Amino acid sequence: RGEVISATFDELVEHQTRVAELALERAKRLVEAKNDVVILLDGITRLTRAYNLAAPSSGRTLSGGIDPVALYQPKHFFGAARNVEEGGSLTILATCLIDTGSRMDDVIYEEFKGTGNMELHLDRRLAERRIFPAIDIQRSSTRREELLVDEATLKQMWLLRRMIAMISNGSANPTEATQAVLERLAKTRSNAEFLATLNKEI
Secondary structure, eight states: OOOOOOOOTTSOHHHHHHHHHHHHHHHHHHHHTTOEEEEEESOHHHHHHHHHHHSOOOSOOOTTSOOGGGGHHHHHHHTTOEEOTTSOEEEEEEOOOOSSSOHHHHHHHHHHTTTSSEEOOBOHHHHHTTOSSOBOTTTOEETTGGGTSOHHHHHHHHHHHHHHHHHHTTOSOOHHHHHHHHHHHHTOSSHHHHHHTTTSOO
16 A cells, blocks of 8 residues: 655755655654655656755855755755664665756756665666666666575676677667567576576676
8 A cells, every 4th residue: 555645846945855854854753653664756856956946055056056965855865765673674775866967956866876785777778668667777777686696696697797788799788688688588587597598698
């Protein structure tokens, strides 16, 4: 059972930021009551832009026209994700815009890059070719993956990454590599079976 808490783009930025804060506080109370909560935030870029307009000016401006003060609350929001001792857990999945041509969006992305446990990059070129899921496998990764899987599985995952790099051959276009992986996935019934086939030509 999920809840949708939203603010439309045409509402006042003060209302947009307030809705985000209320949603976070509700999630925290649920975690304190020993519930495991997942927040899907769409997205951290727009939330930061809203705070940039709503927050009092600090008199300083970063590249792209963003005030450093505007980054505090979004960082507080994203950093609230944790596993609480004698409580539940809070997981936050947030979208972040990149390659938009906006210097502000680039600054926001750089501020949050590396702060999460996982990055999943989508690629417009894959979506335009109707290749789904449109995931750029080379740029996507999970940090500290060695804590999540056994050593044998980890070695197979590294082998997969090397194979993807060979298929891409230095190209920034992920189409061929993604198609190869999806075709192999379609022929297997589990992750273990998929990884076990990697010694064959991909």
